Amino acid sequence: MYTNKTFNEFLGYDHNELLGKSFYDLIDVPDKELEMIKNIAKRRTQGEVFSIELKEYVLIGKNKIKVPVSIFAYTIEYERKPSGLVVVFNKTKEKAYEKLFFALSQINQLIIRQNDEEKLLKSVCDVLVDKVDYAFCIVGRVENKIFKPFFARAQNKDNEEELKSFMFEIKAQNICKCSASKAFYSKKVSYISNVVDLKNCMSDFFERHNISSTCAIPVVKKLKVAYIVLIFDVIPNIFDGEYLHLLNEIQQDLFFALKKIEDEKFFWLINKVINESFELVIITDKNFKIIFVNNKHILISGYTKKELLGKNIINFFAIDKPKTFKKEILDTIKNTGEFSNIIKYKLKNTSKDYYISMFLYDYMAGEQYYILIGKEIAKEDDLKEKIFKFSHFDQITGLINLATFEYSIELFLERAAKQNQIGAVIIINPIQFKNINHAFGYDVGNIILQNIAQRIKNNLRQYDIIAKLESDRFGILLKDLKTQEDTFVVCIKLLNELSKPYETQQGKISLSFNIGLSFFPDDAKIAKDLINKARLALADAKAKGENQVGFFKKEIEQESLKKLELKAELELALLNNEFIVYYQPYVDKNKKISGAESLLRWKKGANIISPGEFLPILEETYLIADVENNLFEQVLKDIKEFKIVRYIPISINLSLQSLMRKHIKDLIITNLKYHNVDESLLKIEILERAFLNDFNYIKRLIDEFRQNGIYFALDDFGTGYSSLSYLTKLNVEFLKIDISFIKDLQNDKTKNIVKSIIYLAKSLNIKTIAEGVEERWQFDTLKSMGCDYFQGYLFYKPMPKDKFFELLKNGG
Secondary structure: OOOOHHHHHHHOOOHHHHOOOOHHHOEOOOHHHHHHHHHHHHHHHOOOOOEEEEEEEEEEOHHHOEEEEEEEEEEEEEOOEEEEEEEEEEOHHHHHHHHHHHHHHHHHHHHHHOOOHHHHHHHHHHHHHHOOOOOEEEEEEEEOOEEEEEEEEEOOHHHHHHHHOOOEEOOOOOOOOOHHHHHHHHOOOEEEOOHHHOOOOOHHHHHHOOOOEEEEEEEEEOOEEEEEEEEEEOOOOOOOHHHHHHHHHHHHHHHHHHHHHHHHHHHHHHHHHHHHOOOEEEEEEOOOEEEEEOHHHHHHHOOOHHHHOOOEHHHHEOOOOHHHHHHHHHHHHHHHOEEEEEEEEEOOOOEEEEEEEEEEEEEEOOEEEEEEEEEEOOOOHHHHHHHHHHHHEOOOOOOEOHHHHHHHHHHHHHHHHHHOOEEEEEEEEEOOOHHHHHHHOHHHHHHHHHHHHHHHHHOOOOOOEEEEOOOOOEEEEEEEEOOOHHHHHHHHHHHHHHOOOEEEOOEEEOOOEEEEEEEEOOOOOOHHHHHHHHHHHHHHHHHHOOOEEEEOOHHHHHHHHHHHHHHHHHHHHHHOOOEEEEEEEEEOOOOOEEEEEEEEEEEEOOEEEOHHHOHHHHHHOOHHHHHHHHHHHHHHHHHHHHOOOOOOOEEEEOOHHHHOOOOHHHHHHHHHHHOOOOHHHEEEEEEHHHHHOOHHHHHHHHHHHHHOOOEEEEEEEOOOOOOHHHHOOOOOOEEEEOHHHHHOOOOHHHHHHHHHHHHHHHHOOOEEEEOOOOOHHHHHHHHHHOOOEEOOOOOOOOEEHHHHHHHHHOOO
16 A cells, blocks of 8 residues: 555554555445455456545544545556555545534524523533534533533443543643633633644543544633533544634523523513512503503402403503603603603502503514503602602702603793793703713712702703703703893803813813703794704704804704604615625726625615715614625625636625624634635725724734635725824735825825825735726826726726626626
């Protein structure tokens, strides 16, 4: 038998060790099949010419390791004698992916079916051996630094008893290199690709059972390692860094499964408390139809469950105008998040005073419920007084709340309309106040809110109304003004006082503010509209900068309404899969297509809408990440089609929201593997402004992707961050020169800037792509500067997938 170096290496032998061995010594097959193979070899040595297409076998390597292979065999002449040529392909990598993807699929099915923690873990153990075909699996926990198994499974059932008593000490990572110890202390998946390369506390166990590769998956519960899943296999390198993202996914799935089981137990407990403790607990659908009542409610009210379910909750309130009251509840919940009041609640044979609290619960997109909790009011005056304060006043500042503020404005408006008085509503917004809470804690934040309230009081007349609104905003009603200009004077005075530093135990803290204004009767004639228009006026103040006063403008209101309508349309577009992919190629100096950029389009009916009209709204919402995820899936499917005619890299644009998603790297890499798309065919484009949020995070992300063969392009270069020192620290492959420079290329200053950008990029080994090349002279100028690639209407406009596919097929 003559073998090459690669064959020797993946079986773990050197050349001398294989001398004198027969191929039959290396193949792991039953005796009957071995006889058949020997017969085939005999026919070859007798000169019979025939081939054997790829067949899968297992070869036995050094130290009894098992290596999955595919074999192709053919009859040849060697040293003038008929011989057999056997070509062997190592299938370890394919087998590893096959097992891990199958393991993920099986575990996900278990998670759906099982709602008992121990049964789930036992089933995981069984599935990994019985179905996925790993050699052993043990699930155990660490007690007093000793690993103790409580579930075990082995392909050879004789080994299971030994596995169930397989205990060992968990030692510090610098003492023991076993995967279980590493997993326990790091809370991360740990693996040993080939146990022969590393001696540790389990070496005897590995040798006794011919184990070649092992993995430990820590299952974290309440921030601690609750269990460790140990997986062993006879194939070396079946667990490796290349598959770590899939092992991490298994770990995450088990974490979420245990959390789901824990949550379900908790919900069962909560349900018991709700049924037995509260007097009234009612859940309604979005139309106020009752879908749940607790047991105590049935006991107290005298109604049967059948008499309550499906009825409108408003019908059980003893009120004069049900429709008006329902609108009041909805408006209050919309503005403050909660409706609280004392009402007469109709029981079967009487009515009683109940203090109720009602709020909205968004279960998921499109599914909304209202939850009502009620307690009977005792006759004691002090309790009624406490409830009144709770219903009408902010608990932190002592100021009236939004509902009472709105009521106070209405009282003033009734008088002001009769007496032709002028009034103004002011909304005060502390800028980035949430940063105070994050940096110093909510206790410090509450103290500052109290100080803001006091400063406002100190600078207003006694009869002006001050309120604490939603979040960190304040409202003011200025009554009986002589002119609107008087309001502006008050606002400037307030801004001067409020922007002075605030003394805290942590030191002085400075804040900036914006003020929004609306006037009665010019801007609105009812309280709610005055408040909403003052809120809209904050946008005018924000556009001017910090510590500014904004006025209500009709165009701001119209713009806000348009945004709300567009947002609703975009949500529907996402549900209806109306977002599609267009492709715009870029070319080299010879006008040959070198790659393409995938671009988002909205297919709205018969119209194709470009992103300039809707992308800003998408980026303001959670929708952008979902849209980009769908776009990415479509691009991967398209790349598989493009590969039929030509291997060509496609770039995708990712927003900051997508880049900041947890596990974004693992998600992209897993999808590439799933769609069988080579990493070199995908590029990621990001805008310069992405770095403003967290430069170090983006830099680390770029480096991690690069290690996995995925490269980044910096889009619209020169329009955003534009710090050359940062560019030197970023491991990007492409730099896209913004279209604004290309349009102004005739300007000498612009030309010099572009020349400098290209020179800098070349010195950093970064390729350049010029965007928006529309004229021949621009192409010639950029080419003479040394630009690498060119994109624009001079060459190709963005086009749908089918047209781009035809272009590639025709050799474009």
